[in-house]
Amino acid sequence: MRKAITCAAGYLAFTAPAFAEVKTSSDAGFNSVHIASVKASPDEIWKRLIAPKDWWNKSHSWSGSTEGFYIDAQANGCFCELFQEKGADGKVKTVGSVEHMRVIFSQPGKVLRMQGGLGPLQSEAVTGTLTVAMEPSKDGQSTKISFSYVVGGYMRYKVSEIAPAVDSVLGDQFRRLLTPFASATEDTASVDGFSLDVENLKDEGPAEGTEKALEVKSDNDTGDEQAPAPK
Incomplete structure (x- = not known):
């Protein structure tokens, strides 16, 4: 059975300018980030x-x-792989399965976040969180997209060795995902000014009238100000 993450033998022909690196690394884990802008809608x-x-x-x-x-792009949904074989009758049947990751946040066209140790990390006591974030350009002609994979916990691998290998394979998958789409800019994409998390999701704020309602004192208030006695 093949390991799900090994050093990639080569990359596809996708040449969109992209930010790609092991952004942070320590004995506790690492963060691999890949960003590109392509001529496609988030959908x-x-x-x-x-x-x-x-x-x-x-x-x-x-x-x-x-x-x-x-x-299965919903909370608790599975990013899974079925082991399939053809039986003597020629029909395909499932003979096993593996979970690569588990969906913990899903907002179509904006954010997909999944947790799981990819490849050899699956057997380690680590938490791996992959956030895929998308942001359309103001003119709606392109979309900036990122993969940010954060890994932390105990592993029997040296971070200095496993982090570049994971980053390489994640970059390969990132390029394969974007292969059908043309590059949207000649400028190198960067993390600056782009949220890799859900912070870019707008907080709608309190509903109309809520703030006023919060100012109304209840009968149990003990403040200095007293409500006027009824006439």
Whole structure:
């Protein structure tokens, strides 16, 4: 059975300028970040994102095929791989499965966050959190997208060795995801001014009238000011 993460043998022809690096690293873990801007809408990218069988590299699968890959894009949904074989009757049957990650946050066209130790990290006592964030340009002609994978906990690997390997494979998957889309800019994408988390989701604030309601004192208030006695 193949390891789901090994050093990538090569990259596809996707050449969009992108920010890519092991952004932070310590004995406790690391953070791998990949960012690019492409000529596509968030909905177009999302549709492809949740169909991993169409873009995940089968070299980093457990079964040697991506035909059984799927993402159930809702909280507690599975990014899973089914082990499938053809029986004597010629019909495909599932003979096993593996969970790559578990969905913990899903807002179509904006954020998909999943937790799981990819590849050899699955057998370690680590938490890996992958946040895929999307932000459309003001003119609606392009979208900036990022992969940010944060890993922390105890592992039997040296961070200095496993972090670059994971970063390399994650970059390969990132490029494969974006292969159908043309680069949107000649400028190098960067983290500056772009949220990799859900902080960019707007807080709608209190409903109309809520602030006034909060100012009304109850009968149990003990403040100095007293409500006027009824006439």
